Amino acid sequence: MKRKERPTLLKEASTPGRRGYLPPVSDVPPVPAGELIPQSFLRQTALALPELSEMEVTRHFNSLAQRSFGVDQGFYPLGSCTMKYNPKVLEELSQLPGFQGLHPLQEETTVQGALALLHYAEEVFSTITGMDEFTLQPAAGAHGELTGLLIIKAALLEQGETDRDTILIPDSAHGTNPASAALVGFKVQTVPTSPAGIIEPETLKPYLNSNVAGLMLTNPNTLGLFEEKILTITKMIHDIGGQVYCDGANLNAILGWARPGDMGFDLIHLNLHKTFATPHGGGGPGAGPVGVKKHLAKYLPIPRVVSTPEGWHWQYDLPHSIGKIKGYWGHFGVIIKALAYILQLGYAGLKQVSSDAVLAANYLQTLLKEVYHLPYDTPCMHEFVLSGLRDEQSKINTLDLAKGLIDFGVHPPTIYFPLIVPEAMMIEPTEAVTLELLNSFVTIMKELARLAKEEPEALKTAPRTTPVRRLNEAQAARHPILKW
Amino acid sequence: MGHPFLPLTDEERRQMHKTIGIERIEELFKVIPSSIQESAFFDLPAYNETETVKLFTQWAEMNTPASKMVSFLGAGAYEHAIPAAVKHLATQSEFLTAYTPYQPEMNQGILQAFFEYQSLIADLTGMDVANASMYDGPTALAEAVLLAGNFTRRREILVFPGLNPEAQQVLEAYTRYTNLRLKFLSPTAELTAPPASFLNEQTAAVVIQNPDFFGQLVLTKELLTAIKEKGALSIVYVNDPISLAILEPPGTLGADLVVGEAQAFGLPLSFGGPYLGFLAAQKTFLRSLPGRLVGKTTDLEGKEGFVLTLQTREQHIRRERATSNICSNQALCAIMATIYLSLLGPVGLQEVAWSTVRNSHYLFSQLTRIPSVKAYFDAPFFHEFALDLGTLPPDFFTKMKERGFFPGYDLSHYSPPLSGGLLLYTSELRTKDEMDKFCAEMEDCLS
Numbered sequence: 001m002k003r004k005e006r007p008t009l010l011k012e013a014s015t016p017g018r019r020g021y022l023p024p025v026s027d028v029p030p031v032p033a034g035e036l037i038p039q040s041f042l043r044q045t046a047l048a049l050p051e052l053s054e055m056e057v058t059r060h061f062n063s064l065a066q067r068s069f070g071v072d073q074g075f076y077p078l079g080s081c082t083m084k085y086n087p088k089v090l091e092e093l094s095q096l097p098g099f100q101g102l103h104p105l106q107e108e109t110t111v112q113g114a115l116a117l118l119h120y121a122e123e124v125f126s127t128i129t130g131m132d133e134f135t136l137q138p139a140a141g142a143h144g145e146l147t148g149l150l151i152i153k154a155a156l157l158e159q160g161e162t163d164r165d166t167i168l169i170p171d172s173a174h175g176t177n178p179a180s181a182a183l184v185g186f187k188v189q190t191v192p193t194s195p196a197g198i199i200e201p202e203t204l205k206p207y208l209n210s211n212v213a214g215l216m217l218t219n220p221n222t223l224g225l226f227e228e229k230i231l232t233i234t235k236m237i238h239d240i241g242g243q244v245y246c247d248g249a250n251l252n253a254i255l256g257w258a259r260p261g262d263m264g265f266d267l268i269h270l271n272l273h274k275t276f277a278t279p280h281g282g283g284g285p286g287a288g289p290v291g292v293k294k295h296l297a298k299y300l301p302i303p304r305v306v307s308t309p310e311g312w313h314w315q316y317d318l319p320h321s322i323g324k325i326k327g328y329w330g331h332f333g334v335i336i337k338a339l340a341y342i343l344q345l346g347y348a349g350l351k352q353v354s355s356d357a358v359l360a361a362n363y364l365q366t367l368l369k370e371v372y373h374l375p376y377d378t379p380c381m382h383e384f385v386l387s388g389l390r391d392e393q394s395k396i397n398t399l400d401l402a403k404g405l406i407d408f409g410v411h412p413p414t415i416y417f418p419l420i421v422p423e424a425m426m427i428e429p430t431e432a433v434t435l436e437l438l439n440s441f442v443t444i445m446k447e448l449a450r451l452a453k454e455e456p457e458a459l460k461t462a463p464r465t466t467p468v469r470r471l472n473e474a475q476a477a478r479h480p481i482l483k484w
Numbered sequence: 485m486g487h488p489f490l491p492l493t494d495e496e497r498r499q500m501h502k503t504i505g506i507e508r509i510e511e512l513f514k515v516i517p518s519s520i521q522e523s524a525f526f527d528l529p530a531y532n533e534t535e536t537v538k539l540f541t542q543w544a545e546m547n548t549p550a551s552k553m554v555s556f557l558g559a560g561a562y563e564h565a566i567p568a569a570v571k572h573l574a575t576q577s578e579f580l581t582a583y584t585p586y587q588p589e590m591n592q593g594i595l596q597a598f599f600e601y602q603s604l605i606a607d608l609t610g611m612d613v614a615n616a617s618m619y620d621g622p623t624a625l626a627e628a629v630l631l632a633g634n635f636t637r638r639r640e641i642l643v644f645p646g647l648n649p650e651a652q653q654v655l656e657a658y659t660r661y662t663n664l665r666l667k668f669l670s671p672t673a674e675l676t677a678p679p680a681s682f683l684n685e686q687t688a689a690v691v692i693q694n695p696d697f698f699g700q701l702v703l704t705k706e707l708l709t710a711i712k713e714k715g716a717l718s719i720v721y722v723n724d725p726i727s728l729a730i731l732e733p734p735g736t737l738g739a740d741l742v743v744g745e746a747q748a749f750g751l752p753l754s755f756g757g758p759y760l761g762f763l764a765a766q767k768t769f770l771r772s773l774p775g776r777l778v779g780k781t782t783d784l785e786g787k788e789g790f791v792l793t794l795q796t797r798e799q800h801i802r803r804e805r806a807t808s809n810i811c812s813n814q815a816l817c818a819i820m821a822t823i824y825l826s827l828l829g830p831v832g833l834q835e836v837a838w839s840t841v842r843n844s845h846y847l848f849s850q851l852t853r854i855p856s857v858k859a860y861f862d863a864p865f866f867h868e869f870a871l872d873l874g875t876l877p878p879d880f881f882t883k884m885k886e887r888g889f890f891p892g893y894d895l896s897h898y899s900p901p902l903s904g905g906l907l908l909y910t911s912e913l914r915t916k917d918e919m920d921k922f923c924a925e926m927e928d929c930l931s
Contacts, residue, residue, distance in 0.1 A: 006787075006788060010600050021569075023835050025835055027916045041701045047608075050825075054567075057826045058573060067591075069590045070578050070582035073581075089533050093540045099544050099755065101752070103555065103557045105559055106890065142809045142811045175798075178804035179808065181804060183630075256525075259520070262523045282591075282597075282816055284814045322660075323660070324622075324650065325654060327745070328650065328755070328757055333754045333757065342528070347525070348530065349487055358509075359509060360500075362500075366505075431490055468789035476780070476781035482778070
């Protein structure tokens with residue numbers, strides 16, 4: 001990455017009189033503005049927007065792009081985020097005029113193809129996960145969690161179970177799990193992970209009582225380990241009258257190998273931007289469809305898309321529904337891409353995705369544990385978590401190692417998460433790798449370990465090849481400057 | 485198997501097995517109980533790229549997109565002209581395939597784009613600060629209402645009439661199990677005149693959409709001042725922020741929080757999503773805001789740069805005590821909006837706003853000449869208005885569609901239903917000729 005000066009902010013680059021676009025202008029007979037809208041409503045304050053030509057705007061955003069790094073630029077083993085390759089055809093399909101030009105409130109007869117696609121996507125997601133019904137409304141994984149928890153709450157209240165106010169969440173869980181539970185008014189009880197890195201029935205037992213509404217579990221969990229006791233765990237929760245929610249963030253490990261529905265989960269959210277290759281877009285838009293078992297289907301958000309002999313329809317008349325959790329029908333453009341990805345793989349391809357993702361992770365784990373501390377030394381699923389260097393005397397911490405990776409052109413893994421592993425580095429290569437790429441990552445990681453021992457200063461002062469060096473985050477938080 | 489999404493070859497796989505010390509891939513999956521593995525099969529064939537394109541094209545061609553009709557459908561989602569450069573610049577792979585910029589040194593470009601987006605939204609709304617995006621308008625409103633409840637520790641939320649029904653439903657779902665009570669106000673004269681006697685000491689916030697769902701302008705400084713005097717927060721919902729180009733910004737009028745839907749800033753209709761929620765606030769609320777915030781700082785050499793900041797509000801640190809559960813947001817949509825606003829500039833954006841206003845007022849004047857057509861309301865309006873068409877012919881929408889028109893939003897779907905009601909939006913894309921033909925067909929259809 002070249003160390004060029006930061007592009008001037010749009011505001012600083014503005015020159016009065018420049019135009020970047022000429023919009024269509026109304027050709028109706030002119031009427032004085034004041035006769036259209038009373039003066040009292042009109043803007044008295046000047047409209048502060050930058051004035052730039054199209055060429056300047058293009059160069060500005062191109063230079064911002066050059067100072068950014070995506071999956072298309074290089075290796076991105078960001079654990080828990082499944083940064084796999086995003087096939088190009090997906091973009092083209094979502095941009096077909098027959099999809100992109102649809103207004104969400106068009107008459108049903110004019111959107112039959114869109115409704116058919118959505119209905120089919122729901123079926124495909126149900127099939128892959130072993131659930132009975134799906135909603136495509138949630139905008140992201142955390143939004144799916146919120147939806148699932150609203151469903152659990154609605155079911156409880158309908159059964160008069162007002163005392164069930166607690167959601168159990170392992171200490172290894174994503175932060176969104178407890179935050180979502182709190183949004184719905186649940187108390188959160190944290191369940192500790194066993195020394196083997198999974199939830200043991202014996203550890204779970206003391207937390208079970210009649211106040212438990214349910215358990216949220218990521219499987220495989222954020223340590224990259226499959227919850228081996230899952231059948232016992234889901235039964236224990238069901239036996240006390242609770243629901244089991246699957247955080248589907250790690251579904252990329254088990255496609256075609258295991259279905260959350262068969263494990264006893266009652267609800268699941270998917271992250272289409274993770275498992276099903278829709279681009280992450282610098283932080284969104286994602287999509288977080290939620291699947292449920294039959295007994296919870298009546299609580300799904302309205303409207304549902306239903307198939308009848310006359311065609312597809314929106315069904316609103318569902319009195320038990322939690323209502324709407326997002327405007328319109330969800331991230332249609334994202335759902336198109338996910339479905340197109342799935343259909344190009346089929347069952348065999350999807351299973352191979354998970355086989356390769358798990359194989360790649362184990363390959364890296366095997367080679368990296370020689371120099372890095374591997375706290376849970378057992379075969380992993382699609383990701384694994386290291387805990388800093390094996391050399392305990394080293395002054396080089398995980399942040400230094402991450403910054404060191406940047407100078408080798410690799411996006412660092414997720415760091416300092418999960419919270420239960422000190423100096424955590426969570427590595428998820430995904431299936432979109434070559435052996436050469438994996439070997440070169442191992443070489444780089446070993447080189448970092450060597451540097452840590454022999455030239456620690458080089459890592460303490462990394463990165464050096466980026467447009468800026470380490471940034472002062474404390475200063476940013478103490479004196480927030482959030483606009484120009 | 486050889487597949488374009490699966491770069492590893494069988495030979496590479498074999499080598500990797502050897503390194504790990506396994507014979508077969510199944511050994512890595514033996515932690516999964518066998519009963520589960522046995523039921524994991526499902527029947528799903530694979531299509532190649534050509535077949536996939538064909539399949540999706542068939543689905544696309546079963547639809548009649550508004551973009552190919554003379555459409556007057558708005559009601560919350562607004563078609564506008566989109567400069568070609570928006571798509572070209574936003575879908576560059578560095579933006580498209582990156583994730584949240586957790587490593588700021590590697591993603592200064594994306595961080596700067598968010599900083600510019602925050603600045604543009606704050607300037608347009610007349611507010612101190614804006615976050616780096618929300619899922620959409622309705623969820624942004626719901627989060628603002630939760631913020632107001634937590635901030636004021638009061639429980640009642642008053643909602644003005646004329647809120648987009650999508651936003652209203654999402655607000656209901658988000659607040660159902662909280663201690664907040666929503667109270668939907670009916671239209672009365674006292675709503676617009678001080679001293680705002682509809683407020684009491686339990687009122688946490690008042691939600692006002694402007695222009696409202698029916699296109700009417702309802703927001704005044706007097707109203708916001710009266711709300712403030714009662715110690716409640718005002719939340720202004722903006723469904724088409726192009727209106728902010730020519731209307732006095734809510735922040736300048738005294739709003740505490742301004743939220744809304746920014747799909748109109750360069751995002752295609754795309755059947756309702758992905759869109760772009762925005763949330764702007766006075767600085768008092770800075771540490772209570774949901775979502776990502778980008779701040780300017782310096783690096784160890786004193787060089788300016790950008791980072792995600794004030795993260796102690798967020799779920800990955802604060803967990804169940806976070807201000808919100810939001811993680812992924814609408815980053816790419818925010819970049820599209822930033823590009824759109826940079827291209828349009830102040831002159832372009834005001835031209836768009838005035839063109840929509842001129843077109844809508846022309847259409848209004850022509851349609852209300854038809855004897856059976858009456859205006860539902862008489863307040864000043866922006867680019868959308870509601871008409872009472874009396875008794876509609878049963879196949880009205882089909883007939884108009886056959887003649888090439890989407891005539892607007894059927895208000896019999898509104899709650900409570902306004903039967904015979906039609907909500908019409910006119911974008912800058914509509915021409916006088918199209919509107920004249922539409923009026924002639926309407927007159928024919930309704931007579």
